[in-house]
Amino acid sequence: MSDRNDRGRDVEQRLSKRFESDQADESDAVDEQDKQSMTDKRNNTSKTTMTSQTAQSTESEKSVKDRPSVLMYLPEEVRQDLDIRFDELNARYKREHGEALEKNRDYYPAVVEAGLTGKDVEDILDI
DSSP: OHHHHHHHHHHHHHHHHHHHHHHHHHHHHHHHHHHHHHHHHHHHHHHOOOOHHHHHHHHHHSOGGGSOOOOOOOOHHHHHHHHHHHHHHHHHHHHHHSSOOOIIIIIHHHHHHHHHHOOOHHHHHTO
16 A cells, blocks of 8 residues: 555656646746736837727727636526527628627627626627
């Protein structure tokens, strides 16, 4: 039994050493990215002053991958309703604006904003 425990501790130590070095490498990379990001933000801020409307349009044009992600666990019925509602709104939006809505960029933030502020999703999406 002690051999088994010793092997388990050995494996645990080897894995912790491996992951500690990976985390240190990732931490260094993140620090560099943060420094670059701060420099970019300072440069952008000092070059121009944007109105709130321009800032909002710039925000919606950014890549969705630049935004923080939130994982939500929804009941199946709610997820289905969410998808069906997206399809309905997307069809109306296409007719009125000539382009499709994007779920992650346009629809999900509008649904959350509507829930938080009491506004209508259609008003937020300008449909």
